[in-house]
Amino acid sequence: MIFFILSLSINLSGKMYTFREYGMGQHKYIMTNSMLEEMDFSYYWDLNTQILTIQKENIVSIMPDNPFVKVNRDVFQLEVPPLREEGKLFVPVSSLPLILGSLTNMEAKFNQGILEVGVKVNIYKIEWDVTPGKTIFKIECSPSLKHLFNKVEDEWVLVIFDPIYDKSISEVSPKGLIGDIKFEKGNGFIKFRFKAKDDLAMDAIRDGKYLNIKVKTFEERSIKTIVIDPGHGGEDPGAVCKGVQEKDIVLKASKKIAAKLAREGFDVIMTRTEDVFIPLKDRTKIADSARADLFVSIHCNAAPNKRDMNGSETYFLSAARSDWARTVEATENSAIRFEAKSGAGLSELDYILNDLAQTQFLEESQQAGICIQESMVQKCDLYNRGLKQANFYVLRLNYMPAVLVEIAFITHAEDRKKLLDDKFLEKACDAIVEGIEAYAKSRT
Numbered sequence: 513m514i515f516f517i518l519s520l521s522i523n524l525s526g527k528m529y530t531f532r533e534y535g536m537g538q539h540k541y542i543m544t545n546s547m548l549e550e551m552d553f554s555y556y557w558d559l560n561t562q563i564l565t566i567q568k569e570n571i572v573s574i575m576p577d578n579p580f581v582k583v584n585r586d587v588f589q590l591e592v593p594p595l596r597e598e599g600k601l602f603v604p605v606s607s608l609p610l611i612l613g614s615l616t617n618m619e620a621k622f623n624q625g626i627l628e629v630g631v632k633v634n635i636y637k638i639e640w641d642v643t644p645g646k647t648i649f650k651i652e653c654s655p656s657l658k659h660l661f662n663k664v665e666d667e668w669v670l671v672i673f674d675p676i677y678d679k680s681i682s683e684v685s686p687k688g689l690i691g692d693i694k695f696e697k698g699n700g701f702i703k704f705r706f707k708a709k710d711d712l713a714m715d716a717i718r719d720g721k722y723l724n725i726k727v728k729t730f731e732e733r734s735i736k737t738i739v740i741d742p743g744h745g746g747e748d749p750g751a752v753c754k755g756v757q758e759k760d761i762v763l764k765a766s767k768k769i770a771a772k773l774a775r776e777g778f779d780v781i782m783t784r785t786e787d788v789f790i791p792l793k794d795r796t797k798i799a800d801s802a803r804a805d806l807f808v809s810i811h812c813n814a815a816p817n818k819r820d821m822n823g824s825e826t827y828f829l830s831a832a833r834s835d836w837a838r839t840v841e842a843t844e845n846s847a848i849r850f851e852a853k854s855g856a857g858l859s860e861l862d863y864i865l866n867d868l869a870q871t872q873f874l875e876e877s878q879q880a881g882i883c884i885q886e887s888m889v890q891k892c893d894l895y896n897r898g899l900k901q902a903n904f905y906v907l908r909l910n911y912m913p914a915v916l917v918e919i920a921f922i923t924h925a926e927d928r929k930k931l932l933d934d935k936f937l938e939k940a941c942d943a944i945v946e947g948i949e950a951y952a953k954s955r956t
């Protein structure tokens with residue numbers, strides 16, 4: 513009679529294995545062949561003699577119903593003999609330290625329910641990596657160690673399960689951006705409780721043999737360089753209504769946005785700073801060669817035949833789109849008309865290649881779009897037309913996420929009034945910058 517009971521974990525030189533543990537009578541067993549196969553030991557079970565021979569560093573022989581184990585030429589007696597059940601050989605769990613220890617020629621013993629073979633500790637040491645904007649608490653440990661990391665009130669708590677360590681691990685004191693650190697020992701786990709300085713966010717990252725607890729200041733962000741692209745310019749006025757030209761408003765707005773971003777510590781590149789015509793292809797080239805982290809194209813919307821349309825919308829690239837997105841896309845892509853004249857047209861192949869490249873940034877573009885759109889509608893009194901997708905040529909970049917912002921409608925009387933109002937434009941630009949900052953923060 514076999515009863516499936518629990519599982520047995522074996523840590524073999526840092527590699528963790530788990531096997532089913534079977535209860536038979538008073539004792540617990542594991543199935544020998546599955547253990548040997550998973551651990552990659554060579555073995556041979558002679559069905560005539562019933563002797564199982566296993567070879568690694570030493571040769572170990574066992575047989576069912578016989579309490580004697582042979583290790584090379586030596587014989588050892590087990591408290592409980594192996595069993596044969598349903599054609600399989602089971603070895604008692606209590607015999608595993610002897611069998612696996614002999615096979616590997618390493619120390620094998622049970623520690624908190626885990627059989628450790630050739631393992632003295634699984635947490636080796638703690639190191640610090642402290643630089644001005646960043647502090648990493650590095651725990652060098654076995655890759656099989658399980659951990660939990662989360663925020664509990666104002667503390668960040670790291671729990672490491674089944675640790676084997678020496679005392680030095682517990683002797684920790686805070687450094688760098690970690691303002692406080694406490695060590696606690698539990699039953700089958702240890703706990704580190706951290707407090708970050710200035711309520712900074714902390715993160716636990718597995719990096720090979722290290723479990724890194726990382727704190728960064730906002731200055732150490734991954735979004736550093738931003739391209740601001742004022743739409744249209746020169747002979748391409750963009751949308752025009754009652755003498756108001758899109759190209760002028762977006763240049764004014766873009767300059768404000770660029771200045772604000774620079775004050776926040778971003779590196780900013782503008783595709784144009786004057787009233788000049790820049791082909792769409794050159795705009796993408798400027799952005800791509802800068803290897804920037806985000807591209808934001810600034811526009812004003814137009815619906816000449818639907819003067820009641822108003823509000824703010826943000827786009828990221830997609831081939832699939834709504835009828836309205838198609839309309840906006842046709843308007844914004846119309847700079848191509850001017851490009852044909854200047855001989856800087858785009859080939860169909862360029863579009864396809866750039867489309868493919870941009871797909872890897874769609875998720876980030878969407879995230880940036882969400883942040884900017886939300887910030888705009890929250891801070892400015894603008895109707896929220898939402899985040900949309902359209903096939904804008906200018907968003908087909910190779911190296912970075914890209915969004916296109918339509919601040920408001922130049923064709924809507926009230927929106928146009930707002931766009932011409934310096935105070936409003938200032939507020940809209942602040943909102944765009946805050947949206948970009950929120951996105952940057954989400955990527956650190």
Ligand SMILES: [Zn+2]
Nearest residue numbers: 743750811812
């Ligand atoms: Zn435009």
